[in-house]
Every structure is written in structure tokens, then in C-alpha cells.
Amino acid sequence: xxxxxxxxxxxxxxGQGPLPRFTSHSTALLLQRSLGGQGLPVTHRRVTRAWESTxxxxxxxxxxxxxTSENESLLFFNNLFPLKLSSVLxxxxxxxxxxLHRFESSTYSFIDPVRLVKRALNTHDQVPxxxxxIIPRLKDGGAFVKFTYPSDMSAAExxxxxxxxxxxxxxxxxxxxxxxxxxxxxxxxxxxxxLYRLPRSxxxxxxxxxxxxxxxxxxxxxxxxxIFRKYGKISEITSQPMDSKVLPRYAYIDFVLVRxxxxxxxxxxxxVLREEGSKNATKLRLSYEQRVKAHHIxxxxxxxxxxVIPIVAALIAAFTVAVFDPIREFFVKAHVQKYFEFxxxxxxxxxxxxxxxxxxFRRHKxxxxxxxxxxxxxxxxxxxxxxxxxxxxxxxxxVHGPRGSGKxxxxxxxxxxxxxxxxxxxxxxxxxxxxxxxxxxxxAFEVGYRPVFSWSNxxxxxxxxxxxxxxxxxxxxxxxxxxxxxxxxQTTASALKQVGLSARKKEDKDADLSxxxxxxxxxxxxxxxxxxxxxxxxxxxxxIYDRIADWAAALVQSNIAHVIFLTDDASYSKPLQRxxxxxxxxxxxxxxxSPEVAKKFVISxxxxxxxxxxxxxxxxxxxxxxxxxxKSKKEKKNDQPEPLDPQLLAELDTSISFLGGRLTDLxxxxxxxxxxxxxxxxxxxxIDSAASDILRMFLLSTKSPPPSPSSSSSSSSSSPDTSKEKxxxxxxxxxxxxxxxxxxxxxxxxxYNSILLSPPFSTSSSPIPPxxxxxxxxxxxxxxxxxxxxxxxxxxxxxxxLYQAAFEKLASDATIKARMDLLMLQELMRVEERKVRExxxxxxxxxxxxxxxxxxxxxxxxxxxxxxxxxxxxVGELEREVGGLKxxxxxxxxx
Numbered sequence: 001x002x003x004x005x006x007x008x009x010x011x012x013x014x015g016q017g018p019l020p021r022f023t024s025h026s027t028a029l030l031l032q033r034s035l036g037g038q039g040l041p042v043t044h045r046r047v048t049r050a051w052e053s054t055x056x057x058x059x060x061x062x063x064x065x066x067x068t069s070e071n072e073s074l075l076f077f078n079n080l081f082p083l084k085l086s087s088v089l090x091x092x093x094x095x096x097x098x099x100l101h102r103f104e105s106s107t108y109s110f111i112d113p114v115r116l117v118k119r120a121l122n123t124h125d126q127v128p129x130x131x132x133x134i135i136p137r138l139k140d141g142g143a144f145v146k147f148t149y150p151s152d153m154s155a156a157e158x159x160x161x162x163x164x165x166x167x168x169x170x171x172x173x174x175x176x177x178x179x180x181x182x183x184x185x186x187x188x189x190x191x192x193x194x195l196y197r198l199p200r201s202x203x204x205x206x207x208x209x210x211x212x213x214x215x216x217x218x219x220x221x222x223x224x225x226x227i228f229r230k231y232g233k234i235s236e237i238t239s240q241p242m243d244s245k246v247l248p249r250y251a252y253i254d255f256v257l258v259r260x261x262x263x264x265x266x267x268x269x270x271x272v273l274r275e276e277g278s279k280n281a282t283k284l285r286l287s288y289e290q291r292v293k294a295h296h297i298x299x300x301x302x303x304x305x306x307x308v309i310p311i312v313a314a315l316i317a318a319f320t321v322a323v324f325d326p327i328r329e330f331f332v333k334a335h336v337q338k339y340f341e342f343x344x345x346x347x348x349x350x351x352x353x354x355x356x357x358x359x360x361f362r363r364h365k366x367x368x369x370x371x372x373x374x375x376x377x378x379x380x381x382x383x384x385x386x387x388x389x390x391x392x393x394x395x396x397x398x399v400h401g402p403r404g405s406g407k408x409x410x411x412x413x414x415x416x417x418x419x420x421x422x423x424x425x426x427x428x429x430x431x432x433x434x435x436x437x438x439x440x441x442x443x444a445f446e447v448g449y450r451p452v453f454s455w456s457n458x459x460x461x462x463x464x465x466x467x468x469x470x471x472x473x474x475x476x477x478x479x480x481x482x483x484x485x486x487x488x489x490q491t492t493a494s495a496l497k498q499v500g501l502s503a504r505k506k507e508d509k510d511a512d513l514s515x516x517x518x519x520x521x522x523x524x525x526x527x528x529x530x531x532x533x534x535x536x537x538x539x540x541x542x543x544i545y546d547r548i549a550d551w552a553a554a555l556v557q558s559n560i561a562h563v564i565f566l567t568d569d570a571s572y573s574k575p576l577q578r579x580x581x582x583x584x585x586x587x588x589x590x591x592x593x594s595p596e597v598a599k600k601f602v603i604s605x606x607x608x609x610x611x612x613x614x615x616x617x618x619x620x621x622x623x624x625x626x627x628x629x630x631k632s633k634k635e636k637k638n639d640q641p642e643p644l645d646p647q648l649l650a651e652l653d654t655s656i657s658f659l660g661g662r663l664t665d666l667x668x669x670x671x672x673x674x675x676x677x678x679x680x681x682x683x684x685x686x687i688d689s690a691a692s693d694i695l696r697m698f699l700l701s702t703k704s705p706p707p708s709p710s711s712s713s714s715s716s717s718s719s720p721d722t723s724k725e726k727x728x729x730x731x732x733x734x735x736x737x738x739x740x741x742x743x744x745x746x747x748x749x750x751x752y753n754s755i756l757l758s759p760p761f762s763t764s765s766s767p768i769p770p771x772x773x774x775x776x777x778x779x780x781x782x783x784x785x786x787x788x789x790x791x792x793x794x795x796x797x798x799x800x801x802l803y804q805a806a807f808e809k810l811a812s813d814a815t816i817k818a819r820m821d822l823l824m825l826q827e828l829m830r831v832e833e834r835k836v837r838e839x840x841x842x843x844x845x846x847x848x849x850x851x852x853x854x855x856x857x858x859x860x861x862x863x864x865x866x867x868x869x870x871x872x873x874x875v876g877e878l879e880r881e882v883g884g885l886k887x888x889x890x891x892x893x894x895x
Contacts, residue, residue, distance in 0.1 A: 064192050065270075066135065072148045073155035074186035075162070076266045077117055078259055081141040082175040083199060117145060119171050120162065120181055127161045128153075135192070140199055140262045144190065159185035184231065184263050188284065189270030197288050201258045203228075203265055204289040206250045210272050210281040217278040218249045227268065227284075228253055232260020252289060261288070325491060328449050332495035335448020336423045336527055337502075378410060381588050385415045385564070388586050392523040394556045395583040397564045398572060401590030402800060403781065404664030407566045408532055410590065421499050421527035423447065423492075423561075427548070428533040431541045436481045439544070443485060447492045482543050489551040497560045500526045519559040528562045529555065535569035542575075549579035556580070570787075592801065593661030599652060601663075605670040651679035658683050660801020690806040698733045698782055699820060701726075727768050727776035731824035735760040736783060738820070740798055741811035748804050749797040752785065760824060763831045815889070822885040829878045832871050839868045 066074060117134065121127070133146040149158050162183050170180040205224065209216045219227075221237045228234060238252040255261040265286045274281040301308045334340055388397055399407045416422050425446045433442045444452040501515055503525050510521060519526060531548060538545055552563040557580075565572065576585065593601065659665045665686065672682035735758060739750055752774075755761060761770035768776075774796070778785045781799045788794040798804040810816055846861050 065189050066144060066146065066186075066192065068146065071151055072132070072146060073158070074190070075145045075147065075159065075183050076137075076142055076186055076190075076263065077120060077145060078140075078142040078182045078184070078263050079173055079176060079179050080116055080143055080181065081136075081138055083141045083258070116171055116173060116181055117143065120166060120183060121145075127158055127165075129158060137192075137266070139194075139197075140266060141259070142262065142266070144186065144266075155185055159183070179259070182259070182263060184267045186267050187271050188268050190266050191269055199258050199262050199265075200288040200290060201255050201261050202289040202291045203253045203255070203261050204250055204287050205253060206248045206285040206287075208248050208283045208285050210283045214280040216248065216282040217275055217280055219251070219275060219282060221251070223275055224251060224253060227271075227273075228264050231255075231264040231267065232257055248285075254291070324451065327451070328491050329495040329498065331450045332448045332492050333499055336421055336496065336499050338420070378414075378590075381590075382410065382414045385411070385586075385588060389415075389528065389562050390524055392520055392559065393586075394559065395585055396552065396556065396576060396580065397562070397586040397588070398576070399564060399566050399588045399590065400570065400572060401568070402592070402662065402784075403568050404662050404800075405590040405592070406663040407590055408530075411530055411564055411566065416528060416530070419528060422530065423496070423527060424530045424532060425548070426532045427544070428536045431537050431544055436484075439481060439541070440484050440488070443488055443544075447488065449488050449491060452488075482547060485544060485547045486551075489547065493551065493555060493560060496527050496529075496555065497558075500560060516559060523559070523562070526559065526561050528564065530564045530566065532566045534565045534567040535572055535575070538569065538575075545575055546578075549575050553579040591661075593663065593666070595653070595656055595661065598656050598659075598661040598666055601666055602652060602656070602670050602673070603649075605667075606673060648673075648679060655679040655683040658687065658801070658805045660804075662800045662802065665800070665802050686802065687805045687809055690802050691809040694737070694782070694803070694806055695810060695816065698737075698777075698780070699730055699816075728773035729760070729827065730820070731760045731827045732770075732773050733777060733782065734820040734824060736777065736796070737807045738811050738817070740783075740796075740804065741807040747795075747797060749786075749795040752793040752796055755796055759828055763828065818885050818888050822882060822889065825878050825882050825885065829875060829882065832875045832878065836868055836871045836875065839864050839871065843868070 068074060114134070121129070121131065127149075129147040129149050131145055131147050133144075135144040135146070137143055147158075149155060166181065166183060172178075172180050205219075207216045207218050218240075221239060224237055225234065233256040234253060235256050236252075236254040238254070240246065240250050253261075253264070255264065265288065268284055269286040271284045272281050273284075385397060385399075399411060401407050412422075412424070430439060430442045430446065433439045441452060444450060497515070497519075500519050503522075504518060505511065510518060513521065529552065531552065534548075535545060552565075555561045556563050565576070573585070592598075655669060656666075659669060668686060669679070669682055672685070673679065677685075736750075736755070739755070739758075740748060743750060755774065756770050761773065774783070774785065774793075777783050778799075782803070783796050784799045785793050786795045786797070798807060843861065843864050846857050846864065
């Protein structure tokens with residue numbers, strides 16, 4: 001209960017009924033004087049800025065409080081200014097003198113706040129008061145009005161009459177047509193601060209001592225409700241916990257409306273009262289408080305990461321699919337149909353048609369003429385592949401042949417010449433890319449898949465690691481390489497299906513067919529996918545080839561596209577058979593050209609070059625009437641190729657017999673002949689270059705060579721791949737080279753089983769099995785392993801005819817042969833010495849057993865002694881041979 005001497009009357013608030021009311025402002029001041037003189041002392045002087053302050057003159061400028069004299073009090077008028085626009089209104093000099101002058105002579109429009117105050121105070125002499133000062137509070141959206149009243153009235157009566165008048169005659173501000181201006185008597189001591197404390201619906205009421213030597217009493221919720229209910233609807237009153245050690249004690253009062261909280265704070269700040277039963281008076285210190293909202297949803301999310309994280313991952317994946325997949329499909333279609341290539345634009349095609357003679361560069365014709373001559377001999381293969389593209393057979397087309405046999409030129413330049421919807425996927429840059437991000441980036445580039453965020457998987461992996469280390473659950477944000485490859489290929493398949501259906505028209509006879517049925521009925525409309533370098537470095541990234549093969553199988557079975565594989569690996573049937581087990585492939589094998597075709601290919605390139613050179617000289621001659629007849633005769637004559645030198649043709653037969661029919665080697669020979677070299681010299685230099693590359697990459701290097709040493713076009717600047725150790729020894733490589741060089745068989749081949757049983761392979765100190773060593777040499781394209789009809793390896797020969805000549809070149813060099821033989825003999829010595837040591841160790845053990853059971857171990861001892869005798873004899877012979885080779889090397893010029 002509240003002390004009786006503080007309750008002077010019951011005030012009636014419009015629309016809310018009678019509420020308990022404290023003493024008037026003058027009574028509160030008298031109580032303050034009785035408790036502490038002139039109120040609480042000001043401990044420091046507060047400096048304000050004119051553009052932020054509530055006023056520029058008056059006593060409150062120095063102390064922050066408004067002083068009143070006898071028969072003088074304060075009213076706070078609320079809802080005069082918009083709260084959200086208070087910072088905009090600060091540009092005007094809202095001074096007390098200016099406002100008072102405008103109040104006395106106010107003729108402004110309805111948006112002027114002074115006019116609103118004047119209307120509120122216009123009670124037709126029912127309240128005889130005199131306004132002495134107006135102090136605006138822009139931050140609170142109101143103003144303090146200091147006034148004097150007659151001695152026969154009290155300030156509470158003035159407030160009661162004003163409230164009743166405003167209830168009967170509501171004044172609505174221009175910015176809030178649903179609200180109205182309210183006024184309240186300031187019963188405390190307001191603090192005019194210009195801090196950045198915006199009004200809130202929650203007020204913090206602190207209970208401080210009225211005197212320094214007294215302890216304040218904490219007010220109950222009933223008392224707080226009776227004090228503050230008159231200012232508006234209260235939603236909650238929260239008292240400080242009893243076990244809290246925070247001083248001063250406080251309580252929270254939550255108003256429904258912010259304007260009610262503003263009124264309560266400005267009217268009751270600094271109010272002093274004594275609750276019944278309390279010895280000491282309590283001063284109320286009010287401030288706005290930011291209400292902390294209970295984040296129940298966020299709290300549930302953070303407390304259940306095992307449920308929330310998978311849901312978030314699913315939402316992110318769904319958003320990515322919904323937003324980025326259509327964009328990626330568009331770019332894949334643009335890549336296949338070549339939307340953005342300048343050569344497909346109408347402007348380029350028109351310009352090319354108008355300037356076809358000018359743009360017919362001779363170098364292109366000279367290079368293409370040789371290939372055209374070659375393709376005429378492979379017309380049957382071209383026709384068979386083209387026929388397969390017109391049939392609805394759900395299987396692959398595999399073009400197999402050694403490197404340099406012209407597989408890519410045959411398919412792209414002849415089979416698919418003039419065809420628009422062609423997607424070429426080169427597996428070589430994909431499998432040679434560094435890291436998973438590089439592999440994804442290269443695969444996306446090959447199919448036109450963009451945008452691709454290859455770096456995001458690294459960040460997702462870090463997030464997965466952090467989540468798993470903190471919660472113990474896997475978030476699965478990151479994807480492995482296989483899942484990302486599958487995602488890219490699935491998007492590509494969807495785009496390819498749209499490409500195939502792009503030629504479908506509504507007026508077609510079969511327009512009523514479904515999409516799959518229409519594609520099956522029109523195999524000629526399906527796009528073509530060419531997968532080049534299939535199984536290149538298959539031992540490193542086999543998962544890439546498996547996913548590409550599965551994807552290609554799904555495409556051909558769904559009648560979405562035709563798929564053509566270009567491969568150098570003879571074992572291509574194994575991975576493709578796993579993806580398409582119930583189909584027979586269309587296989588096209590490109591071998592080396594026969595000597596007759598190879599000779600025609602070289603001659604066609606030489607004759608084309610001579611013809612165009614002759615045409616160039618003819619074009620440079622002056623065009624006059626006198627030479628016109630001679631010119632026409634030459635044009636007719638130039639239609640036939642000029643015959644070559646018979647001596648060059650004779651040497652060309654011998655040169656081609658050394659080079660064989662590999663297309664790349666023949667092109668190198670033709671280029672050398674064009675610059676003036678003789679066939680004999682050109683072949684000699686090509687063989688020397690190939691021998692140098694073999695020596696450097698297979699015999700002198702300690703690292704694995706590149707999988708495709710192109711010695712025919714290589715130079716000394718090419719460097720081997722030193723990324724991993726060799727899977728074979730140098731003596732094994734040299735043994736094969738020397739045996740193939742001395743082979744007397746017509747095909748220059750060796751028996752596979754005899755090589756496995758030979759000393760460098762059967763008695764090697766390397767832990768690698770001999771079969772793996774031969775396979776590694778075959779993958780490096782030093783040799784070629786042929787198989788029997790039963791599928792077992794049967795013979796070994798050089799990977800191409802040029803290498804056979806290079807092997808003979810290396811074997812004929814005495815210094816190289818002596819050095820390599822020395823390495824091979826030293827390897828054999830190490831193996832035999834190891835065997836002898838093993839026998840010695842076993843003999844030592846047997847000597848200990850002979851004292852116990854001499855008859856039972858004597859036979860084994862005799863066997864070991866004989867084996868040690870033979871082994872030691874072989875070591876002695878090898879040492880003598882090694883000594884001879886060392887002497888020969890020491891006397892050689894480059895030993």
C-alpha cells in the first residue's frame with residue numbers, strides 16, 4: 001500500500017476510469033526539499049549541441065533538468081512529432097524563444113506542432129494558465145510546456161481539465177490520423193538528455209535512494225501498476241530476481257504502445273515516494289530498454305544440428321538446381337550448337353561467300369590435300385561410320401588405332417563434316433588436371449557447363465570437417481569427385497536431349513509422338529558425341545572413364561545421342577562392356593598405312609605444295625592481253641599434278657620402308673622434304689631424333705616417361721613426365737630394345753613368354769612383377785603387346801616401325817650397348833650374390849643340425865653346396881664380363 005500522505009486525490013483518465021494518483025508536482029518538490037534540500041546534486045556539467053539539444057536557453061541547458069517556481073509546473077504533450085522523422089526535423093532551430101513567440105502569434109497551418117499545442121490549451125478560459133516556455137523533445141515526439149496557474153488551483157486540476165477537454169475534443173496530428181494528442185502532468189524531474197536512446201515500449205525502472213545515506217526500497221508490482229497504469233495499457237511487469245546481485249534494484253514495465261511508454265518516462269522520471277511500511281523514500285529513475293525477443297526457432301535450430309544441417313543442405317541443393325541448372329543447360333546447348341561462335345554468324349557467312357577467293361589460303365589447301373588423299377583410301381570406313389549414324393542402334397562406335405593414325409581427323413573432318421550438333425570431349429586435359437577442382441573445371445569446359453564453382457567444394461569440405469568435429473554428425477555439404485562428375489554429365493544429357501528435339505516442328509506428320517519415340521524415329525536428328533583420348537592414363541583416374549562410359553551408355557540406350565569413342569588403348573572393351581554389357585560395339589580399327597598408300601600420301605602433299613607454289617608465281621605475273629592465251633594454257637596444264645623427280649621417288653620407297661605407315665611420321669617426312677631435304681637425310685634425322693628420345697626417356701631417366709613419346713615430331717626441348725617412379729628397370733627396357741633390334745622374324749616380334757622367362761625379368765631385383773613391367777612399357781608406347789585369339793598375350797614388337805629402326809640404331813652404337821650391358825650384368829650380379837648369401841645362411845643353419853641328425857640333412861647340404869658352387873661360378877663369369885665392359889668404356893671417347 002502507498003503511504004496516505006502521498007496520495008492526495010483520485011484522477012480520472014479519459015476512457016480508463018479512476019486510478020490511484022500521487023501528489024502533485026509541487027507536493028513532490030516539497031517532499032524532495034524535505035529529504036535533501038534542492039534535490040539531488042548535479043555531479044557534472046552537461047554540454048549540449050545546438051542541432052541535437054532540445055533547447056538552447058533556459059536553466060535546463062546547464063543541468064539537464066527543468067526548474068520550476070511557485071505556482072509553476074510542467075505538462076508533457078505527446079504525439080506532436082513523428083518518431084521516425086525526428087532526425088529530419090532537427091535541421092530547424094527549435095528554440096524555446098522561437099516556439100514561445102510562435103505560440104503567442106500562431107497562424108501557421110495544421111502541420112505546425114505549435115498550433116497543435118495551442119489548440120490543446122484553448123479551453124475557452126476553463127483553465128486560466130499562462131505558458132511561459134515550450135521545450136521540444138523531437139526524439140520523443142513531444143514537447144514540455146511550462147505554465148503558471150492561479151493560486152486557487154492545483155496543477156492536478158489543470159491536468160484533469162485538459163485531459164477531459166482533449167477527450168471530448170480530440171486533436172489528431174497530420175502524420176497519424178488514427179492517433180491523438182495526449183498530455184500529462186510531469187510529476188517527477190525530467191532529464192533532458194540528447195543521447196542516442198530511442199524510445200522503446202519497455203521501460204526500466206530503477207529504485208535509487210532519495211538520500212545518499214539511505215537505502216531505497218524496492219517497489220512491488222502492485223505499486224508499480226498503480227503508478228504507471230494511467231499512462232497506458234501495460235502488458236507485463238517483470239521484477240528483478242531475488243537472487244540477483246545487480247544494484248540498483250530494478251523492474252521492467254512493458255507497455256503495449258511506444259507512445260504510452262514515452263509519456264510515462266517523461267512524466268515520472270525522478271519521482272520520489274515512500275511506500276507504506278518503508279522507512280526510506282525511493283526515487284524512480286526511468287530509461288528505455290531494448291526488449292530481448294525470445295528466439296525460440298533459432299534456439300531449436302542450434303540445439304538440433306543433426307536435423308537442421310541436412311535440411312539446410314537439401315534446401316541449398318534445391319535452390320542451386322532451381323536457379324543454376326537452367327542456366328547451365330542453356331550454356332551446354334550453346335556450346336553444342338555453337339551459338340556464340342563468330343564463324344556461325346550470318347555476317348561471317350555472307351562475308352565468306354563474297355570473298356571466297358580471297359580467303360582461300362593456300363596453306364590450308366596444301367595441308368588438307370594430303371589428308372584428302374589419305375581419306376580416299378579409307379572411304380569404306382568413313383561410309384560405315386556415317387551409315388551407323390543414320391541407324392537407330394543403341395550401341396557405341398569405337399575407333400581404335402595407334403597414336404598418330406589420324407582417328408580424330410577421320411571422324412571430325414570426314415565423317416562429321418558439315419554436321420552441326422557435335423560435342424567433342426577430350427579426356428586428356430581432364431585426367432591430367434591437378435586436383436579435384438581442376439578436374440571438375442576441365443570437364444565443365446569440355447561440355448560448356450557454366451557457371452561452375454569448383455572452389456566451393458573445398459569450402460564445403462572445411463564446413464563438413466568443422467561440423468563433424470563439433471557435433472559428431474556429417475553435414476554432407478561437400479561432394480566427392482564422382483558425384484560432381486555425374487551431376488555435370490546429367491545436366492549435359494538434359495541439354496543434349498533438348499538439342500535433338502530442337503528440330504521438331506508442330507506441322508510434322510509425327511508431331512503427336514512422345515519425345516523418346518520421336519528421337520527413336522529420327523536417328524539423323526540426334527547430336528553426336530565424340531569422346532577423344534578415351535582411357536588416356538586410365539590407371540590414374542579410372543573413375544572418370546567409368547562415369548563417362550556409364551553416361552554414354554545411358555545416352556545411346558535412351559536414343560538421345562550417338563557416341564563415338566576414339567582410343568589408343570587396345571583394352572577398351574573391358575570398361576565399355578561393363579557399361580553396355582548386352583551390346584556389340586561398332587569397332588573401326590585404324591592401323592598403319594600400307595607402303596603403297598603411305599607413298600601416295602607423301603607424294604600428294606609434295607605435288608599439292610608444288611602446284612600451289614606454281615599458281616602463286618602465275619598470279620604474280622602482270623595481266624595483259626599478250627599473255628592471256630599463255631595463261632589459259634598454263635591453267636589447263638596445272639590441273640594435272642606435275643611429275644616428281646624419279647630419283648626422289650626411288651629414295652622415297654626406301655625411306656617409307658624405314659618409317660612405316662604411321663600418319664604422323666609421314667607428315668614429318670613430307671615437311672622435311674618440302675624444305676629441300678633429301679629422303680635419305682630426312683629419314684636419318686628422324687631416326688636419330690627417335691633414338692635420342694628413347695635413350696633419354698627410357699634408358700637414362702629414373703622417372704616414368706610420358707605415356708605417348710612422339711619421337712617423330714619431338715625435339716630435345718621436350719621433357720618427360722617426372723611425376724612418378726618407373727614401374728620397370730633400365731636393364732628390362734634395354735633387354736627388349738636389344739632383342740627387338742636383333743630379331744630375325746619377318747614381323748620383328750618376340751615371344752611374350754620367352755621375355756617373361758629371360759634373366760632381366762625373371763631374376764630382377766625390382767619388386768614389380770615382370771607382367772606389370774611389360775604393361776608399363778606398353779603404356780609408355782615403347783612396345784606393343786599383341787594377343788592371341790584366346791585373349792592371352794602372345795608376342796611383343798615395337799610400338800611403331802620408326803621405333804624398330806631406332807632400336808637398331810641404339811643397338812649398333814658400341815658405347816651405348818656397352819653401358820647398357822654393364823647395367824644389365826651388374827643387375828644380374830646383384831641377384832646372384834643375393835642368392836649365394838641366402839644359401840650361405842641356410843648352410844650355417846644346416847651345420848648346426850648335422851651334429852644331431854647328420855644323415856637326414858646331408859642330402860640338403862649337398863644340394864646347397866652345389867647351388868652355391870654354381871652361383872659363385874656365375875658371379876665370377878659376370879665379374880669378368882663386367883671388367884671387360886668397364887675397360888671398353890674407359891677407352892671409349894664418351895665413356
